[in-house]
Amino acid sequence: MRQFIVLGHDAPTTPDFSLDDLAGGAGRLDVLCRCVNSAFFLSHAIREDVQVHLVLQDEVTIRFEGSELRRLNPDERSTAALIRGALEERDEAIGHIAAESSPGVSVSKRGFAPVLEAAASEGTVVQLHEDGDPVVDVEPPENPVFILSDHHDFRDEEASLLADAADRRVRLGPELLHADHAITVAHNYLDTDGFATY
């Protein structure tokens, strides 16, 4: 299982936003939608062994479960509609228990700390960091957990939680990438483990 936790610092936690203004009034929800796209889409398939957790303002988390997803399309607008649908069900989520809003999409009232803790208990937390080891030199873990931030840097408290949880620290390349591009490169790194020797 590959897990991606993406922090949306300005993203809406209620469904009252317009699909026509994802990059503006909806707090850069476009960034999170592209992360979902990068995490799941192959040319003619969905990556079933992937989970994405969108943590919205450290308050609400939307989970996408690859093996159960049914109505995901690649464009930003339709993914944002799935997120809006999940936010409409947020009052159904009691405590840390998630409520499913559409096949493979669920919402829970959890912030970054519990989401990270749960993911870390199931896999190897890989911190992407400009001072990390070049990814090509690192053996890919079996069940990696990657943590990414939207258009903002990690806040101090988030960076500190991440540093504490991190099992490895890697760098994907010499350039600093958008979160969705980093997910694509991370997948390629995991996909191609041993590929050169095919």
Added chain:
Amino acid sequence: MRQFIVLGHDAPTTPDFSLDDLAGGAGRLDVLCRCVNSAFFLSHAIREDVQVHLVLQDEVTIRFEGSELRRLNPDERSTAALIRGALEERDEAIGHIAAESSPGVSVSKRGFAPVLEAAASEGTVVQLHEDGDPVVDVEPPENPVFILSDHHDFRDEEASLLADAADRRVRLGPELLHADHAITVAHNYLDTDGFATY
């Protein structure tokens, strides 16, 4: 210079489409918008050494020039608005001469063959192919030209033109990727040439 030619088989060639239906009525223009995003965006910068050519229905080509781009944003909707703006200027483009519609964005009445020929004269055409050599085993060329297709496969005539023009044939990984993800991986491959030995 890195060049990406992307073929849009169903994409509109006139500006009468809605920004609210990019993945439907606008012929999957969302795919092309994501390709533009992947080609140009770094975390805090635009890649200036990049050109993207969107070839719409083998009839009209929209060119994005990284060193001159000014109003590009990462979301699909605003990129589609730039494309629509270029299509509004298409009657200003005479013969193969392009007309600029906004800084770094221009339109010309050219199909795939002349666009490929011009790009091939300036760089090394790299064909992405599932039977190609693993990209990690291939020395990156100085001025690569990548050719990608939208959600459809290349048509026979396009595949034949591409095979004739191709200087190298590579595979990015064991999985078949969407065009925009392939651009991201190609950039990473070019960025990281020698990265492991930093």
